[in-house]
Every structure is written in structure tokens, then in C-alpha cells.
Amino acid sequence: MLTPPALLEADGVRTGRYRIGGDRVPESPSARLSYADLAVALVDAYEKPTLHRKRVSVFS
Known part of the structure; x- marks a missing residue:
């Protein structure tokens, strides 16, 4: 789960x-x-199994 700003x-x-x-x-x-x-972060998170089933924030 990605938490955006x-x-x-x-x-x-x-x-x-x-x-x-x-x-x-x-x-x-x-x-x-x-x-x-x-959108880029969502695709990258989908492709990286280390982020599956975790809540992380995404920001620049």
C-alpha cells in the first residue's frame, strides 16, 4: 500500500x-x-516483491 503526500x-x-x-x-x-x-511508483512497487503487503510512503 502506497501512501502519497x-x-x-x-x-x-x-x-x-x-x-x-x-x-x-x-x-x-x-x-x-x-x-x-x-503512477511510476505504483508500477515499481508492484514489480518489487520486497514491498508487497507493506505500507510505505512515496514522495519526492
């Missing part, structure tokens, strides 16, 4: 760069993510 950028560009953290997103103004990068 509160601020998702609908028009943000896909960078392919994101960070995986613990089960909570850091409460920082810089913890943001584009929808495109969230």
Missing part, C-alpha cells in the same frame, strides 16, 4: 524520481509528488 501535482511532470519511506509521509512542504511519478 497530501499535495499531489496534477500538472506535474514525470521525473521518475521519488523516495520510499516508512508508513507515514514526512510533514514537510517539500513532500510532494506528481500524479505521473505516483
Whole structure:
């Protein structure tokens, strides 16, 4: 289960760069993510068995 930051950028560009953290997103103004990068993170998490059945945060 991926927990995205509160601020998702609908028009943000896909960078392919994101960070995986613990089960909570850091409460920082810089913890943001584009929808495109969230999609990349979802596919990557699906393909990495180490993340299965875990709750992690994803942010840039």
C-alpha cells in the first residue's frame, strides 16, 4: 500500500524520481509528488516483491 503526500501535482511532470519511506509521509512542504511519478511508483512497487503487503510512503 502506497501512501502519497497530501499535495499531489496534477500538472506535474514525470521525473521518475521519488523516495520510499516508512508508513507515514514526512510533514514537510517539500513532500510532494506528481500524479505521473505516483503512477511510476505504483508500477515499481508492484514489480518489487520486497514491498508487497507493506505500507510505505512515496514522495519526492
